[in-house]
Structure formats: C-alpha cells, structure tokens
Amino acid sequence: MKVYRSIKPLIEEIGRLKRKQKSIGLVPTMGFLHEGHLSLMRRARRDVACVVVSIYVNPIQFGPKEDLRKYPRDLRRDTDLCREVGADICFIPDTRTMYPDGFSTYVNVEDLGDTLCGASRPGHFKGVTTVVAKLFNIVRPDTAYFGQKDAQQAIIIKRMVADLNMPVKIKVVPIVRERDGIAMSSRNIYLSPDERKEAVSLRRSLDLARVLYANGERDPREIIKKMRRAILKEKDAKIDYLSIVDLKDLKDINRISKNALVAVAVKIGKTRLIDNVILSNSQTA
Numbered sequence: 001m002k003v004y005r006s007i008k009p010l011i012e013e014i015g016r017l018k019r020k021q022k023s024i025g026l027v028p029t030m031g032f033l034h035e036g037h038l039s040l041m042r043r044a045r046r047d048v049a050c051v052v053v054s055i056y057v058n059p060i061q062f063g064p065k066e067d068l069r070k071y072p073r074d075l076r077r078d079t080d081l082c083r084e085v086g087a088d089i090c091f092i093p094d095t096r097t098m099y100p101d102g103f104s105t106y107v108n109v110e111d112l113g114d115t116l117c118g119a120s121r122p123g124h125f126k127g128v129t130t131v132v133a134k135l136f137n138i139v140r141p142d143t144a145y146f147g148q149k150d151a152q153q154a155i156i157i158k159r160m161v162a163d164l165n166m167p168v169k170i171k172v173v174p175i176v177r178e179r180d181g182i183a184m185s186s187r188n189i190y191l192s193p194d195e196r197k198e199a200v201s202l203r204r205s206l207d208l209a210r211v212l213y214a215n216g217e218r219d220p221r222e223i224i225k226k227m228r229r230a231i232l233k234e235k236d237a238k239i240d241y242l243s244i245v246d247l248k249d250l251k252d253i254n255r256i257s258k259n260a261l262v263a264v265a266v267k268i269g270k271t272r273l274i275d276n277v278i279l280s281n282s283q284t285a
C-alpha cells in the first residue's frame with residue numbers, strides 16, 4: 001500500500017493509473033477506523049482495481065463548539081487496517097496541504113444541508129461537500145463509497161455530484177452495528193458503560209418505527225410520539241431531532257406513502273449520536 005501525504009505525487013500516481021485504465025474507488029474517512037469504514041473498503045475492493053482511502057479530520061466541518069481537537073485519532077492502527085483490508089493507496093494530508101493560506105472556495109448544497117443535522121450544526125455540510133469535492137478532484141474516482149449511517153450526508157453528496165456533473169458514482173453501504181445494536185461510529189468511544197446502555201435506545205426507537213410501519217401505521221406523528229417516549233425513558237438522553245422525511249428532499253412528510261427516512265440525533269451525556277432507518281413500500285408485517 002502506498003501512503004501519500006501531499007497532493008502532487010498522488011495526482012501523478014492517479015494519472016498513471018488512469019492511463020492504464022484502472023478503475024478507482026475512493027473511501028473518504030476521518031480515520032479512527034471501525035467496521036463501518038472497513039465495510040466500505042471491502043465493498044470498494046470488490047468493485048474496483050484501485051482502492052484509495054483518505055484519512056483526514058476535516059476542520060471546516062466542525063463547529064466552533066464541537067469536538068475537533070479531541071476527535072479520536074490513531075493513524076498507525078488506521079494504516080494497518082487499510083493495508084489488511086487490501087487498500088492500494090492511503091491519502092493522509094494535513095490541513096496546510098488541504099487548505100493552504102488564501103484558500104477561499106467552498107461548495108455548498110443549499111436547503112438539503114439546513115435541516116436535520118444541518119440545523120444544529122450550521123456550516124457542517126458545507127465543510128463536508130467542500131472537502132469531498134476536493135478529494136474527488138484529486139483522486140478522480142470512478143466510484144466513491146459512503147455509509148448509510150450518515151444518510152443526510154450521502155443524499156447531499158449525491159445532489160452535489162448531480163448538480164455539478166461530477167463524473168463519479170456514489171455507492172451507499174448499509175449501516176454496520178455493534179453487538180448491542182448501536183450504529184458503528186468513531187464517537188462511540190466517548191460513551192461510558194452506562195451511557196452505552198442508554199445509547200441502545202436510538203436503535204430500539206428505530207425498530208419500534210419499523211414495527212409500527214409494518215403493522216400499517218402511516219402517520220409520522222404517531223410513530224414519532226412513540227419513538228420519543230422510548231428514547232426519553234433514558235435519563236441522560238436529549239433528543240436533538242427525531243424526524244420522518246422524504247428520502248429525496250429531506251422535507252417532513254404528513255403521511256408515509258413512499259420510501260421515508262426515519263432519522264434520529266440524540267445526545268447521550270455529551271456525545272451526539274445519529275442513526276436512521278428507511279421505511280420502504282415493500283415492507284410488510
């Protein structure tokens with residue numbers, strides 16, 4: 001596996017691969033890799049000739065009060081894992097490389113980035129789309145891989161790719177869960193054992209939504225009411241949002257008639273966790 005820390009040699013390597021007509025897959029990450037990331041890499045490994053993994057904690061997607069400084073990092077372990085999974089290239093830039101002095105161009109997907117996570121993390125998705133657009137320009141992947149756990153992020157990136165005619169296919173890979181049902185996240189490490197037990201309530205509430213839907217409930221308000229109750233049983237849980245939205249435009253819906261995204265964000269103590277499930281037409285009791 002080749003490791004690149006600067007952009008120019010990586011672009012040259014990508015040029016060589018393109019001339020040999022090798023297909024390229026990109027897995028963008030912020031490191032502290034877990035099974036969720038590895039499932040994206042394994043999927044890429046199956047699909048393409050050359051798997052590129054980027055590891056970069058992107059400061060412009062963190063708000064001033066967020067956990068940028070203490071965001072978990074373990075580069076040695078990350079590169080070992082990339083190698084084990086069979087990645088070909090690991091790109092590990094620093095911030096001077098990604099945002100040199102004078103940097104002033106941002107990519108912003110309007111509206112879709114203002115709801116759900118965007119409402120409580122203003123500017124977050126602008127930071128995500130900017131760094132992802134830069135990575136797409138550097139790596140020029142045929143396919144890029146994102147996790148369903150960050151459902152809103154995947155929807156926004158698809159919108160950016162369509163709007164800006166970027167020649168890349170976006171693949172969204174299912175959520176990987178811990179044994180207790182919590183969606184894998186680098187932030188799970190912040191949870192104390194007691195908080196971890198409370199964090200299972202996100203998954204429990206989503207299971208409840210699935211059961212209610214399978215039994216014929218189509219009123220989002222009814223589902224949300226019961227989910228809210230399930231989460232608020234936990235003493236340290238504070239709901240940031242709990243929404244049932246249209247899968248395409250992320251707008252609230254009055255009645256579930258086609259595929260809907262049930263998305264939750266909950267703070268357990270100081271840790272903000274997100275999770276989601278798609279209620280699809282084909283789902284029955």
Ligand code: PAF
Pocket residue numbers: 028029030056058061128131132150153
């Ligand atoms: O999902 C993430 O880890 C990040 O938002 C991403 C896509 C790597 C951009 O920094």
